[in-house]
Amino acid sequence: MKRPALPPNPDPVLNQPxxxxxxxxxxxxxxxxxxxxxxxxxxxxxxxxxxxxxMWSEHCSYKNTRPLLKGFPTEKRGATAAFGRVLVKAxxxxxxxxxxxxxxxxxxxxxxxxxxxxxxxxxxxATGVGGIIRxxxxxxxxxxxxxxxxxxxxxxxxxxxRLLRGVVAGIAHYGNCVGxxxxxxxxxxxxxxxxxxxxNALCLGTLRHDQIRRGKATGLGNPVYYVGAATxxxxxxxxxxxxxxxxxxxxxxxPAVQKGDPFMExxxxxxxxxxxxxxGLVVGIQDMGAAGLTCSTCETASRGGSGIEIExxxxxxRESAMNSYEIMLSxxxxxxxxxxxxxxxxxxxxxxEKWDLHAAHVGQVTDTGRMVVTQHGIVVADIPASVxxxxxxVYQREARRPAYLDATSRWTAxxxxxxxLDLVGARDALPRLLSHPTIASKRWIYRQYDHMVQHGTVVLxxxxxxxxxLRLGSSEKFIAISNDCNGRYCYLNPxxxxxxAMVECLRNLxxxxxxxxxxxxxxxxxxxxxxxxFYQLRECVAGLAEAxxxxxxxxxxxxxxxxxxxxEGAIDPTPTVSVVGFIEKEEHVTRQFARRAGERxxxxxxxxxxxxxxxxxxxxxxxxxxxxxEVNLGAEKRLQDLLLDQIRSGRVRAAHDLSEGGLLxxxxxxxxxxxxxxxxxxxxxxxxxxxxxxxxxxxxxxVIACVAAEDEDALVAAARAGAVPADSLGSVRGDGxxxxxxxxxxxxxxxxxxxxxxxxxxxxxxxxxxxG
Amino acid sequence: MNIAVLQFPGxxxxxxxxxxxxxxxxxxxxxxxxxxTSLGQADLVVVPGGFSYGDYLRCGAIARFSPVMRAxxxxxxxxxxxxxxxxxxxxxxxxxxxxxxxxxxxxxEYRCMTCELAVGDAGxxxxxxxxxxxxxxxxxxxxxxxxxxxxxxxxxxxxGQVILRYVDNPNGSLGDVAGIRSESGxxxxxxxxxxxxxERFHPSQDGLAVAxxxxxxxxxxxxxxxx
Numbered sequence: 001m002k003r004p005a006l007p008p009n010p011d012p013v014l015n016q017p018x019x020x021x022x023x024x025x026x027x028x029x030x031x032x033x034x035x036x037x038x039x040x041x042x043x044x045x046x047x048x049x050x051x052x053x054x055m056w057s058e059h060c061s062y063k064n065t066r067p068l069l070k071g072f073p074t075e076k077r078g079a080t081a082a083f084g085r086v087l088v089k090a091x092x093x094x095x096x097x098x099x100x101x102x103x104x105x106x107x108x109x110x111x112x113x114x115x116x117x118x119x120x121x122x123x124x125x126a127t128g129v130g131g132i133i134r135x136x137x138x139x140x141x142x143x144x145x146x147x148x149x150x151x152x153x154x155x156x157x158x159x160x161x162r163l164l165r166g167v168v169a170g171i172a173h174y175g176n177c178v179g180x181x182x183x184x185x186x187x188x189x190x191x192x193x194x195x196x197x198x199x200n201a202l203c204l205g206t207l208r209h210d211q212i213r214r215g216k217a218t219g220l221g222n223p224v225y226y227v228g229a230a231t232x233x234x235x236x237x238x239x240x241x242x243x244x245x246x247x248x249x250x251x252x253x254x255p256a257v258q259k260g261d262p263f264m265e266x267x268x269x270x271x272x273x274x275x276x277x278x279x280g281l282v283v284g285i286q287d288m289g290a291a292g293l294t295c296s297t298c299e300t301a302s303r304g305g306s307g308i309e310i311e312x313x314x315x316x317x318r319e320s321a322m323n324s325y326e327i328m329l330s331x332x333x334x335x336x337x338x339x340x341x342x343x344x345x346x347x348x349x350x351x352x353e354k355w356d357l358h359a360a361h362v363g364q365v366t367d368t369g370r371m372v373v374t375q376h377g378i379v380v381a382d383i384p385a386s387v388x389x390x391x392x393x394v395y396q397r398e399a400r401r402p403a404y405l406d407a408t409s410r411w412t413a414x415x416x417x418x419x420x421l422d423l424v425g426a427r428d429a430l431p432r433l434l435s436h437p438t439i440a441s442k443r444w445i446y447r448q449y450d451h452m453v454q455h456g457t458v459v460l461x462x463x464x465x466x467x468x469x470l471r472l473g474s475s476e477k478f479i480a481i482s483n484d485c486n487g488r489y490c491y492l493n494p495x496x497x498x499x500x501a502m503v504e505c506l507r508n509l510x511x512x513x514x515x516x517x518x519x520x521x522x523x524x525x526x527x528x529x530x531x532x533x534f535y536q537l538r539e540c541v542a543g544l545a546e547a548x549x550x551x552x553x554x555x556x557x558x559x560x561x562x563x564x565x566x567x568e569g570a571i572d573p574t575p576t577v578s579v580v581g582f583i584e585k586e587e588h589v590t591r592q593f594a595r596r597a598g599e600r601x602x603x604x605x606x607x608x609x610x611x612x613x614x615x616x617x618x619x620x621x622x623x624x625x626x627x628x629x630e631v632n633l634g635a636e637k638r639l640q641d642l643l644l645d646q647i648r649s650g651r652v653r654a655a656h657d658l659s660e661g662g663l664l665x666x667x668x669x670x671x672x673x674x675x676x677x678x679x680x681x682x683x684x685x686x687x688x689x690x691x692x693x694x695x696x697x698x699x700x701x702x703v704i705a706c707v708a709a710e711d712e713d714a715l716v717a718a719a720r721a722g723a724v725p726a727d728s729l730g731s732v733r734g735d736g737x738x739x740x741x742x743x744x745x746x747x748x749x750x751x752x753x754x755x756x757x758x759x760x761x762x763x764x765x766x767x768x769x770x771x772g
Numbered sequence: 773m774n775i776a777v778l779q780f781p782g783x784x785x786x787x788x789x790x791x792x793x794x795x796x797x798x799x800x801x802x803x804x805x806x807x808x809t810s811l812g813q814a815d816l817v818v819v820p821g822g823f824s825y826g827d828y829l830r831c832g833a834i835a836r837f838s839p840v841m842r843a844x845x846x847x848x849x850x851x852x853x854x855x856x857x858x859x860x861x862x863x864x865x866x867x868x869x870x871x872x873x874x875x876x877x878x879x880x881e882y883r884c885m886t887c888e889l890a891v892g893d894a895g896x897x898x899x900x901x902x903x904x905x906x907x908x909x910x911x912x913x914x915x916x917x918x919x920x921x922x923x924x925x926x927x928x929x930x931x932g933q934v935i936l937r938y939v940d941n942p943n944g945s946l947g948d949v950a951g952i953r954s955e956s957g958x959x960x961x962x963x964x965x966x967x968x969x970x971e972r973f974h975p976s977q978d979g980l981a982v983a984x985x986x987x988x989x990x991x992x993x994x995x996x997x998x999x
Contacts, residue, residue: 179784262826263825266781356781451884453788454788455787460975586972
């Protein structure tokens with residue numbers, strides 16, 4: 001039996017019939033619309049169509065990626081009862097939670113704000129930070145650190161410079177004001193991101209197990225509160241057509257991108273944490289992210305197995321005459337939905353009054369299973385909550401191996417007749433690589449971020465991983481965090497590229513003395529309806545899943561951002577990973593910088609021998625080709641186990657992994673610490689078919705360890721015992737010269753000159769004006 | 773010794789300041805909410821860093837009207853010690869408890885880094901004998917560019933009120949000024965963060981000596997107060 005249609009909406013413009021054109025403009029396929037009608041047993045109202053369009057979008061429903069993501073391990077196999085256990089799994093809540101022992105836990109997650117940042121870099125990036133912070137304190141955790149993963153085109157483009165300046169200023173504006181330190185990040189510059197930058201932001205928070213909150217609406221009659229900023233028409237950009245057609249006002253007057261208010265966010269953090277600390281007061285809580293009110297109401301009801309009723313007249317609004325479509329789809333920032341224990345309304349109101357914030361009682365929990373929305377006493381939406389959250393269609397898209405892979409994967413330097421470097425070329429390449437923005441110091445960026453607030457930052461930005469001291473009750477714990485993803489490798493070999501992103505991230509953590517705990521990922525890809533893009537997506541996810549399973553590092557949450565395309569085509573596939581590691585003791589914290597003359601440098605993992613996908617090929621030869629470097633998971637694990645063991649034994653004083661730019665770049669970077677050092681290195685004994693591949697190739701699973709002279713033999717012996725190749729490279733010197741003996745002769749650079757090129761490159765580029 | 777750390781909406785270095793005195797120096801330290809009208813018993817009142825009220829208008833311009841500021845003014849006028857760090861320094865300038873003003877960095881960008889600072893000869897406790905010629909402290913601000921008229925600058929110099937100067941000026945401050953004290957010697961303001969320089973793993977531990985130098989300036993509490 002067909003249900004009767006809803007009564008006419010108070011706003012007559014919302015009563016127009018749903019045409020195929022309206023359905024299409026809401027991003028729903030005709031067959032999806034059929035499903036909507038079947039679930040409702042009637043045609044939806046326009047407000048309901050808007051609600052479905054958001055909840056069944058890729059962003060909320062993962063309809064194109066859900067089957068792929070099932071391959072991720074979500075629990076740690078080797079977790080002890082107290083440590084590393086996953087307390088809240090991926091997909092359950094706003095963020096995953098990991099046990100760090102003694103009754104404490106960490107919540108963390110990464111999320112993208114790519115498209116808003118492309119349109120309006122400052123606000124786009126700022127609200128990206130705001131959104132991810134809310135995901136964390138929603139769980140009951142106090143946010144203690146931020147990181148970000150950014151991708152831009154090359155800095156010779158004035159548009160890219162404008163985007164970089166805006167994104168960095170936006171992240172700084174928001175993060176600095178809320179007082180959460182931005183302690184680490186990764187930034188790559190590549191033409192494929194021209195016009196479509198990637199802005200992925202991560203937040204991590206700490207909490208006790210008993211403080212974990214869920215986004216659940218339970219308890220018949222419990223009141224539903226709306227707290228935080230008032231709702232405006234901002235963020236309706238995704239549905240801008242509707243505003244145009246539906247309202248007399250010009251849509252051009254409205255910001256398509258939301259505007260962030262970090263001060264409001266700071267107040268919300270404090271007020272919400274204070275409210276959650278009151279025993280038994282909060283039943284459930286969820287932030288209002290994408291399509292805030294829609295998403296938070298139906299998700300909390302669906303998770304709680306209940307229903308929810310809200311009255312839009314009680315929703316704080318900062319613009320007049322907003323209709324139900326606009327209020328339900330608004331993406332105004334800094335808003336939260338809270339379900340409170342009935343009878344204790346006064347307690348939540350008191351907390352918010354202290355912070356000069358308003359807590360509005362907008363509805364209640366029901367037992368109908370439905371999300372019912374009223375305005376001016378009239379029902380404007382009435383939908384089964386679980387249909388919105390769990391019944392979105394799921395697709396297995398068509399995948400096709402991109403044709404370019406035939407050529408790139410077969411490319412070899414020899415086959416292409418690429419001449420090897422002579423000594424002059426080898427000498428010139430190092431400063432060129434060090435000054436490429438992808439490799440160059442990111443000081444221009446991170447000095448704009450407050451990376452020290454909360455006074456727990458142990459390893460400042462600029463080393464392999466950020467390290468933070470957590471004050472947990474009366475005890476202290478140290479964690480490390482690192483982001484990674486080389487999109488160039490993923491372009492050349494999606495599966496292996498993703499595998500590399502993960503193993504390199506783990507290697508970075510191990511180099512800083514940490515045991516990896518858990519991972520969060522941000523899958524940035526092009527339009528999944530193009531089979532080549534979907535192939536990249538599928539293969540990258542498989543690569544991540546393989547690495548996570550092999551290393552027993554569970555995925556505790558993440559984000560998918562598709563449709564990252566510019567007129568020139570899709571971005572390089574970029575499955576950004578971020579892994580959190582645990583450092584047992586403060587003395588195990590290890591940096592990448594050599595400390596004093598006389599220390600010995602030992603290469604672990606063997607001589608590099610591959611050129612494919614390297615920055616050297618890109619920067620010096622102008623090529624983006626070859627296969628991504630090989631990954632041997634077993635060898636990688638042996639290397640990481642050895643390194644961690646040697647760090648803990650106190651033998652390894654500094655460690656740095658070989659990544660973009662290869663051996664010489666890694667060596668130079670180890671000399672860019674506080675003291676003006678040099679190094680005398682002999683590579684002549686290493687097996688090297690080609691000089692370019694030895695010096696600048698990016699073979700995986702390599703680390704340079706720095707040890708006291710008297711410990712060198714022991715390190716090499718331990719490496720042999722652990723079946724890890726170890727080659728003694730030479731010594732750190734105090735004279736500020738980097739001397740390298742190669743099979744082709746001797747190379748020499750002044751470290752200060754190299755450092756200047758490396759340190760000032762982005763700064764100099766950013767002195768030129770931006771455009772756009 | 774009793775330390776009071778003020779909390780405004782938007783303060784975000786309140787915990788840092790708290791731990792500098794509580795964990796770093798082992799002193800009795802507590803927070804005072806901005807709506808309080810009394811400071812209780814306090815030998816030193818710390819106005820911490822952050823973005824009070826979001827600082828959307830002008831740094832410290834709204835915070836100066838908070839209820840607690842009346843009590844702070846009375847405390848300062850009675851000779852009590854006050855230390856404003858970063859946003860706290862900006863608030864003290866806005867409130868007229870310290871001369872001058874802080875405007876946007878000349879780079880127009882926020883700066884977070886560790887700075888070398890020359891110690892000024894600024895009174896019996898805050899000088900090169902107690903602190904050495906140089907200290908290293910982190911900064912983290914977008915508006916730390918100190919400004920004052922020529923006459924005011926001359927007075928500061930003449931009376932030895934400049935307590936810290938940047939060796940390599942990061943923000944365009946007039947006279948490289950990083951911190952000053954009041955003419956009466958009991959109100960201190962500085963952009964650098966002693967509250968980010970006291971743990972083992974911090975870039976330096978000079979924040980402890982700087983905090984002690986401020987504490988020792990309290991004539992009412994004697995010079996041997998801090999240990």
